[in-house]
Structures are given as C-alpha cells and as structure tokens.
Amino acid sequence: xxxxxxxPLISRRIIxxxxxxxxxxxxxxxxxxxxxxxxxVIKNAKNSVDSVSVAEVKDVFIGxxxxxxxxxxxxxxxxxxxxxxxxxxxxxxxxxNAKTLMSKIKQEVFKGEMNKPISVADDDEAISQVKGxxxxxxxxxxxxxxxxxxxxxxxxxx
Amino acid sequence: MKPSPGGFLKIAxxxxxxxxxxxxxxxxxxxxxGNTDYAITKKDGRTSGTFSVPMxxxxxxxxLDRIHFLTEIVLEAGEDTNEFAIDVERLxxxxxxxxxxxxxxxxxxxxxxxxxxxxxxxxxxxxxVGRPEMVEFEDGGGLIPAHSVxxxxxxxxxxxxxxxxxxxxxxxxxxxxxxxxxANVQDANRSKAMNVRLRLEPGGLLDGLLLGANGYIDxxxxxxxxxxxxxxEVILGLHLAYFEHSVLLISEMNVFRHEEVxxxxxxxxxxxxxEAGYQLGDFTPYVRxxxxxxxxxxxxxxxxxxAGSYKTGAVGxxxxxxxxxxxxxxxxxxxxxxxxxxxxxxxxxxxxx
Numbered sequence: 001x002x003x004x005x006x007x008p009l010i011s012r013r014i015i016x017x018x019x020x021x022x023x024x025x026x027x028x029x030x031x032x033x034x035x036x037x038x039x040x041v042i043k044n045a046k047n048s049v050d051s052v053s054v055a056e057v058k059d060v061f062i063g064x065x066x067x068x069x070x071x072x073x074x075x076x077x078x079x080x081x082x083x084x085x086x087x088x089x090x091x092x093x094x095x096x097n098a099k100t101l102m103s104k105i106k107q108e109v110f111k112g113e114m115n116k117p118i119s120v121a122d123d124d125e126a127i128s129q130v131k132g133x134x135x136x137x138x139x140x141x142x143x144x145x146x147x148x149x150x151x152x153x154x155x156x157x158x
Numbered sequence: 159m160k161p162s163p164g165g166f167l168k169i170a171x172x173x174x175x176x177x178x179x180x181x182x183x184x185x186x187x188x189x190x191x192g193n194t195d196y197a198i199t200k201k202d203g204r205t206s207g208t209f210s211v212p213m214x215x216x217x218x219x220x221x222l223d224r225i226h227f228l229t230e231i232v233l234e235a236g237e238d239t240n241e242f243a244i245d246v247e248r249l250x251x252x253x254x255x256x257x258x259x260x261x262x263x264x265x266x267x268x269x270x271x272x273x274x275x276x277x278x279x280x281x282x283x284x285x286x287v288g289r290p291e292m293v294e295f296e297d298g299g300g301l302i303p304a305h306s307v308x309x310x311x312x313x314x315x316x317x318x319x320x321x322x323x324x325x326x327x328x329x330x331x332x333x334x335x336x337x338x339x340x341a342n343v344q345d346a347n348r349s350k351a352m353n354v355r356l357r358l359e360p361g362g363l364l365d366g367l368l369l370g371a372n373g374y375i376d377x378x379x380x381x382x383x384x385x386x387x388x389x390x391e392v393i394l395g396l397h398l399a400y401f402e403h404s405v406l407l408i409s410e411m412n413v414f415r416h417e418e419v420x421x422x423x424x425x426x427x428x429x430x431x432x433e434a435g436y437q438l439g440d441f442t443p444y445v446r447x448x449x450x451x452x453x454x455x456x457x458x459x460x461x462x463x464x465a466g467s468y469k470t471g472a473v474g475x476x477x478x479x480x481x482x483x484x485x486x487x488x489x490x491x492x493x494x495x496x497x498x499x500x501x502x503x504x505x506x507x508x509x510x511x
Binding site: 053055064065066067071073075081097099100102103106107109110111112115116 | 187189191217219220221223224226228248250252254256257260266275276278280282283314319361365437439440478480481510
C-alpha cells in the first residue's frame with residue numbers, strides 16, 4: 001500500500017465541500033457588493049446642505065456634528081439594529097458591525113453628546129419623519145429614494 | 159454621596175408618570191441601566207465571595223429643538239448598609255446655540271480627562287468591571303471631583319476637515335468639605351471652581367484619536383473638625399483615547415496639588431491609568447494598569463499618605479451578547495506600597511434597556 005494513498009471517497013467530499021464553500025462565499029460577496037450601494041442618505045429639502053463627506057456622515061450619526069451649516073439642530077432617523085439600512089450604515093460608513101454601532105450610539109446618547117435618534121420601522125416611516133422635520137436625516141434604500149415625495153431630497157456624499 | 163434612603167419610589171413614580179403621560183409637556187423616554195455581579199476577593203489571607211446588585215440607573219432624556227434635557231437617577235446599594243438609596247447623578251438642561259457653543263446648567267459629570275464624562279453609571283458601556291480608581295465617583299473613593307453643580311459650556315471648532323478642537327469650560331460650586339461629598343445645594347465657600355478641558359480631534363488617518371489636557375482650580379473649604387484645613391486645589395491632567403480599527407485605548411494622568419492656605423504646606427498626588435482592548439467580533443479582551451502615588455505627608459483632604467499608594471493590574475474579557483446585554487469576566491490584583499495585596503475575580507452581567 002502506498003504511503004500517501006488517499007481514500008477517493010474522502011477526496012470527493014473535500015472537493016464537494018470546497019465547491020459549496022466557494023459558492024456560498026460568492027453569494028455573500030455578491031450580496032455585500034450589491035447592497036453596499038443600495039442605500040443612501042436623505043434629508044429635508046429645506047436643509048441647505050446639499051452634500052457631505054463620508055466623515056461628516058459619521059459625525060452626523062454619532063452626534064459629533066450637532067448643527068447643520070444652516071443652523072438647525074441635527075435630528076437623526078434610524079431603523080432598528082437588524083434593519084438593512086442600519087447594517088449598511090454600520091458596515092459601509094463606520095466599518096463596524098450593527099451591534100457595535102448601536103452600542104456606540106446608545107453610549108453617545110447616554111453621555112449627553114447626542115440627541116436620541118427617532119426610531120422608525122421602515123423606509124416609508126423614515127421618509128415621513130424627514131419630510132416633517134427640516135433638520136432630519138435618514139438612511140433609506142435606493143429603490144425608495146428613487147421616488148421621494150416633495151420636501152425630501154438625497155443628501156449627496158463625496 | 160449616599161442620600162438618605164426612602165422616597166425613591168416617589169421619584170421613580172414621577173419619572174414613570176412623566177414618561178407615560180407627559181404628553182402635554184413632552185414625552186420623555188426612559189432607559190434603565192444596571193448590572194448584577196459576582197465577586198471573589200482574597201484579602202489578608204481570607205477569601206470571600208458575594209453576589210451583588212449594586213445599582214439601577216434610571217436615565218431620561220429629551221430634545222425640544224435646541225433645548226436638551228437629561229437626568230440620571232441612580233438607586234445605589236451601599237456596601238456598608240446593604241440598603242438602596244437615591245442619588246441624583248446628573249440633572250442638566252442644555253441649549254445648543256451654534257455648532258461651536260452649547261451651554262448647560264445643572265449637575266453634570268465634570269469634563270476632566272476622558273473617562274469621567276464618557277462613561278457614567280451604566281456598566282454596559284464600560285469595558286472592564288468597574289472604573290479606574292482615580293476616576294471613581296466621590297462616594298466610591300475617587301480622587302477627581304466627578305460631579306459638578308453649576309454651568310458648563312462646550313463646542314467644537316474645525317480648523318480643517320482633518321483637525322478639530324473640542325473645548326469644555328465649567329464654573330461650578332467645586333469641592334465639598336470632604337472628598338466624598340458634592341456641593342449640590344450649598345457651596346461651603348464663596349469661591350467657585352473653574353475647569354477647562356481642551357482636546358484635539360484629528361481626522362483622516364488619525365480619525366478616532368483624541369489628545370487632551372485639563373486644568374481645574376478650586377478652593378477647598380475647611381471641615382468643621384479642623385482635620386482638613388482651608389486649601390487651594392489645582393488639578394492638571396493629560397489624556398489620550400483611540401477608538402478605531404477594533405482598538406480601544408484610554409490613558410489618563412492627573413496631578414492633584416493641595417496647598418494649605420495658612421501653613422503653605424503642599425501635598426501632591428499623582429495618578430495614572432491605561433486601559434486597552436481589542437475587539438474580536440463580539441468579544442473584547444482587555445487589560446488595565448493603574449498607579450497612584452500619594453504624598454509623603456498626609457493629604458488631609460484625601461486622608462491618605464504615601465502608605466496608601468498602590469498599583470493595580472486587571473485583565474479580562476467583555477462579551478457583547480446583544481445591544482442590551484454584556485457579560486464580563488475579570489481578574490484583578492492590587493498591590494499597596496506598604497505591603498498587603500488584594501486579589502479579586504469578578505463576573506458581571508450589565509444591561510441597557
């Protein structure tokens with residue numbers, strides 16, 4: 001018997017598992033790549049700020065930017081920790097997971113450095129909140145943002 | 159400070175009433191923070207273990223345009239009495255005038271170093287079990303004036319997108335007659351404490367880094383017994399913090415200078431700590447080192463001399479189980495300069511709802 005003989009059944013299983021892992025990884029990466037650009041930041045049309053940097057988006061959602069250049073006090077509108085928009089904000093903008101970002105936001109509120117975000121159940125509610133508050137800002141899916149009502153516009157990021 | 163027990167139900171009831179039916183004024187959402195612990199301590203050759211529920215923290219905050227209200231009321235159990243008592247830790251109203259000016263009045267955490275006003279009484283947000291001893295609260299034996307009653311102003315000034323200055327300025331009642339008290343209602347002397355903190359916040363590659371310095375000036379009133387005389391106090395400190403790329407790092411140093419007004423005798427105490435952790439998913443292993451050096455002659459205000467100097471080392475891990483629950487396991491050793499060590503193991507469940 002050769003010293004390094006391999007059971008053909010085991011080899012086939014390894015190959016099969018490798019293929020499954022590769023396919024699974026592909027779907028994860030493809031999914032991340034697809035949703036990475038599928039969310040955008042929206043604002044009330046009365047807010048004179050048209051664009052912000054990614055660093056400024058971080059400042060807005062973590063309470064470091066307290067007022068807009070126009071003077072209004074920043075009001076953040078956020079979905080739950082498990083919502084896709086919150087996950088996008090955490091991973092794409094803050095480079096952390098949603099749990100870590102939620103913990104950070106709670107801490108900033110507890111410190112008194114940040115006003116408590118308005119909690120919403122879905123994109124429609126987020127858009128409604130932004131429409132009703134001149135200083136509000138929210139994250140919604142690009143699909144929803146394609147048909148924003150009057151009074152709500154996209155806050156461009158650069 | 160431990161106010162007299164009783165009456166906390168009234169305050170809790172008021173908060174619930176405000177929270178549930180205060181629509182005619184404003185809805186004030188309430189959060190509850192707290193922790194339950196188990197500790198094994200070895201001291202003087204004896205080992206003991208105990209469960210504890212040291213505190214429940216009732217936190218309420220609301221914003222009405224530029225006005226922001228915040229209160230933190232803690233129900234604390236005293237180690238000596240085993241009874242819960244009320245402590246109003248924070249009660250402040252802020253007005254956000256501009257991006258570079260916010261003014262506040264009330265009782266707040268003194269803007270000194272990083273830890274004191276970054277972490278409050280909710281253990282969920284603190285990485286290790288417990289605060290460094292230098293920045294413990296007054297009733298926990300801390301050295302700093304953790305709470306101030308008076309006026310506060312802060313703001314950020316952007317020099318560029320990659321460099322901001324954060325400033326804090328406070329004018330407050332200052333120290334009470336003992337290091338464990340806070341001048342909530344009556345300042346024991348005419349002079350007011352002044353506190354300034356300046357902090358640089360770089361952006362770009364250094365985003366997440368804070369470098370700061372603080373200065374605090376006060377006049378400590380004499381106590382009735384004469385054991386602690388009239389003294390001038392100056393506290394100077396430096397701090398550094400970094401929170402990016404899964405790294406959590408905080409380091410602070412303070413020098414406390416107490417000068418007896420009549421005799422001119424000086425007492426200098428130096429305290430330092432560094433705390434570091436690295437986040438691996440939901441787990442964050444960490445270490446902390448502290449050192450406090452008291453003066454050779456007895457500092458009448460801290461009621462401690464060189465013999466009370468100590469070094470402390472701690473190692474542990476925190477697991478964020480959810481956005482509401484964290485578990486911590488920590489081992490700690492404290493070594494006094496004159497000999498005598500204390501070792502403890504702590505398990506903590508901290509919650510935030």
